[in-house]
Every structure is written in C-alpha cells, then in structure tokens.
Amino acid sequence: MEPLAQRAPRRLRSIAIVPAYNEAESLGSVLEEIRAADPELEVVVINDGSADATASVAAAAGTAVVNLPFNVGIGGAVQTGYQYALEHGFEIAIQVDGDGQHDPREIAQVLEPIVDGRADLVVGTRFVTGGGYRGTRLRRVGIRIFAAVVSLLVGQRVSDTTSGFRAVNRKALKLFAAEYPHDYPEVESIVLLSKHHLRMLEVPVQMRVREVGNSSITAMRSAYYMIKVLLALFIGVFRRYPTHTEES
Amino acid sequence: MTPFRVSVAAAIAAGILLLVVFELIRSRRLQERYALLWLLTGVVIFILAIWRGLLGKVSDLVGIAYPPSALFILAAFFILLVLLHYSTVISRLSEQNTTLAQRLALLERRLEEEGGGTKHRPI
Numbered sequence: 001m002e003p004l005a006q007r008a009p010r011r012l013r014s015i016a017i018v019p020a021y022n023e024a025e026s027l028g029s030v031l032e033e034i035r036a037a038d039p040e041l042e043v044v045v046i047n048d049g050s051a052d053a054t055a056s057v058a059a060a061a062g063t064a065v066v067n068l069p070f071n072v073g074i075g076g077a078v079q080t081g082y083q084y085a086l087e088h089g090f091e092i093a094i095q096v097d098g099d100g101q102h103d104p105r106e107i108a109q110v111l112e113p114i115v116d117g118r119a120d121l122v123v124g125t126r127f128v129t130g131g132g133y134r135g136t137r138l139r140r141v142g143i144r145i146f147a148a149v150v151s152l153l154v155g156q157r158v159s160d161t162t163s164g165f166r167a168v169n170r171k172a173l174k175l176f177a178a179e180y181p182h183d184y185p186e187v188e189s190i191v192l193l194s195k196h197h198l199r200m201l202e203v204p205v206q207m208r209v210r211e212v213g214n215s216s217i218t219a220m221r222s223a224y225y226m227i228k229v230l231l232a233l234f235i236g237v238f239r240r241y242p243t244h245t246e247e248s
Numbered sequence: 249m250t251p252f253r254v255s256v257a258a259a260i261a262a263g264i265l266l267l268v269v270f271e272l273i274r275s276r277r278l279q280e281r282y283a284l285l286w287l288l289t290g291v292v293i294f295i296l297a298i299w300r301g302l303l304g305k306v307s308d309l310v311g312i313a314y315p316p317s318a319l320f321i322l323a324a325f326f327i328l329l330v331l332l333h334y335s336t337v338i339s340r341l342s343e344q345n346t347t348l349a350q351r352l353a354l355l356e357r358r359l360e361e362e363g364g365g366t367k368h369r370p371i
Contacts, residue, residue, distance in 0.1 A: 231287070
C-alpha cells in the first residue's frame with residue numbers, strides 16, 4: 001500500500017462542523033486538537049444558544065462561529081452547520097462534537113471512505129473496538145434497540161446509530177441541509193439516508209469520556225427520546241421518499 | 249356495567265383519533281414530540297373502551313357509579329393535559345419569536361450602518 005502517494009493531489013474542500021451548547025470549558029482544546037490533527041481542515045462552530053462563553057472561546061480560537069439566537073437542539077444545530085457548508089461550497093463535512101468525546105486525531109480515519117468515494121455517510125462507531133465508552137445502562141440498552149431496529153429498516157448491519165462523529169460527502173450534505181430530524185437526529189438520519197439510496201459505512205473509533213459535564217441526555221429523557229424516536233422510525237416506514245433536495 | 253354500544257362508540261372514536269394523528273405525523277403536519285400526548289390519549293381511551301372490566305374497576309375505585317362517566321372524565325382530563333402542554337409550548341414559542349425579531353432588527357440596523365445607507369429607514 002502506498003496510501004499518501006496515491007491520493008489525488010487536489011484535496012476536496014472539507015469542513016469540520018462543531019456543534020456546541022455550553023461547552024466553553026472543553027471547546028478550546030477540541031478546536032486546538034482539530035487544528036493539530038489537520039491544519040488544512042476548515043472549522044465552523046455552531047453555538048446553539050449557549051449561556052456561557054462558548055461563542056468567545058470559538059472566536060478566540062479564530063474559527064468561524066454561527067450563533068443561534070436560542071437553543072434549537074442538536075438536530076437543528078448540526079443542520080445549521082450543513083447549511084453553512086453547502087452555502088460555502090464545501091464538498092465534505094465532518095461533525096465533531098464540542099464536548100471532546102470525539103478524538104480529532106481520528107478525523108482522518110472517518111474521512112477516508114468519503115475521500116475514496118466508498119460511502120456517502122461515514123459514522124465513527126464506538127462498539128466495534130469496545131472500551132473507551134461508558135454510559136448509563138438505560139442509554140446502552142436504548143442504543144442496542146435502535147441498532148436492531150435501524151439494521152432491520154435499512155437492510156444493513158448497523159452497530160451504533162447514535163454516534164455524532166460522522167462525515168458526509170456533497171450528496172448527503174445536500175440531503176441533510178434540506179431535511180434533518182430534530183431531537184435525536186443520528187438514528188433517524190441513517191434511515192433517511194438509506195431511503196434516498198445513499199451508502200453508509202461504519203468505522204471503528206474510540207470515544208473518550210466527556211471532558212466536562214454530563215451527557216445532555218439524562219435517564220428520564222432517554223426513555224422519552226426512545227419512545228419518540230421509535231415512533232418516528234415506525235411512521236417513517238409509511239412515508240414517501242425522496243425529499244426534494246435541490247439547491248436554491 | 250358499561251352499555252355495549254357505549255364501548256363500541258368510544259372504541260371507534262379513539263381509533264379515529266389515532267388514525268388521524270398517525271396520518272398527520274406521516275404527512276409531516278405534526279411533529280412527533282407534539283403527537284405523543286395525543287397518541288397516549290387515544291391508546292388509553294381505546295383500551296378502556298374495549299376492556300370493559302378494567303373500566304368498571306377504575307370507576308369503582310374512584311366512586312363513580314356509571315362507568316361511561318369515568319371514560320368521559322378521563323377524556324376530559326387528557327384534553328386538559330394536552331391544553332396545558334400547549335400553553336407551555338406557546339409560551340416558549342412567543343419568547344423565541346421575540347428573540348428572533350430583536351436579532352433581526354439589530355442585524356438589519358448593523359447592515360445599514362455598514363452599508364453606509366440611510367440612517368432612518370422609511371416604513
């Protein structure tokens with residue numbers, strides 16, 4: 001294998017989308033690590049109505065910041081990032097959460113299948129390698145149920161549908177900029193992708209324990225989200241596709 | 249005991265409610281998060297309508313002599329719950345709407361200032 005020599009000389013314009021909601025304490029080091037891992041990768045921080053210094057931390061790091069006027073939730077925030085990427089003509093976008101649970105040194109690994117044209121969406125998955133990931137028991141059970149249901153719906157084995165460490169090419173970027181689910185978007189978006197006949201691939205990554213704070217999804221909310229997402233998945237089966245994704 | 253025809257009518261009504269909610273979600277006119285309470289309402293009414301023994305027990309428990317009244321009160325309770333939920337939703341939306349209007353107005357002002365255009369915008 002001659003991995004680097006064979007790569008196309010012109011690099012596709014790529015951007016890291018970093019959604020952040022009250023992540024002032026961890027965001028600085030995440031942005032630093034992204035720059036260290038891939039100096040050429042452009043970055044946009046989507047500040048989802050944070051009450052803390054998230055916006056100024058991002059600005060101090062010299063990255064582009066989009067400040068949402070109030071908290072719209074992870075789905076709306078990430079979609080804002082996709083819309084930004086589409087508007088600015090990026091070919092590839094990768095989501096890296098601002099809380100530090102995604103290791104920027106693994107960005108290249110997640111991007112690779114997109115660059116090689118082997119997939120339209122690549123998800124960095126935490127269960128393939130094991131270890132590195134902890135969570136509440138209820139949450140883990142929920143993740144397994146989603147994995148089983150989604151695998152059934154898309155006809156492809158999917159081991160972790162909830163990971164937000166994911167990269168898309170222009171095709172998937174267009175789709176997600178036009179339509180992206182709300183509260184717990186990772187699960188539904190995989191089904192959405194498959195309904196549009198786009199290809200999804202999982203790549204093993206190590207999730208880090210969150211540097212600061214707790215997951216925004218507590219046990220009580222987990223149960224609520226699980227019911228809501230399962231309902232959305234079920235009704236999605238009866239929906240007509242594709243959604244129109246023309247660029248305006 | 250609940251008259252049989254009351255059970256059938258209530259079950260049909262609950263079934264229609266569930267179908268309508270389902271279709272609204274499917275056609276994207278209703279978001280899942282606002283549909284959950286309606287679905288719960290439909291399912292509970294439907295179960296109590298077809299499970300006549302349970303409705304009798306529930307009525308006995310709270311001291312209602314005529315079981316269909318319990319069904320009626322329960323439906324009213326769920327409607328109250330949905331309304332209360334909507335009141336909180338509307339409150340949040342109105343607050344966000346104000347925030348949006350303020351951000352838009354300030355942004356417009358800044359664009360005018362940067363563009364060196366008119367200081368006083370005609371209405």
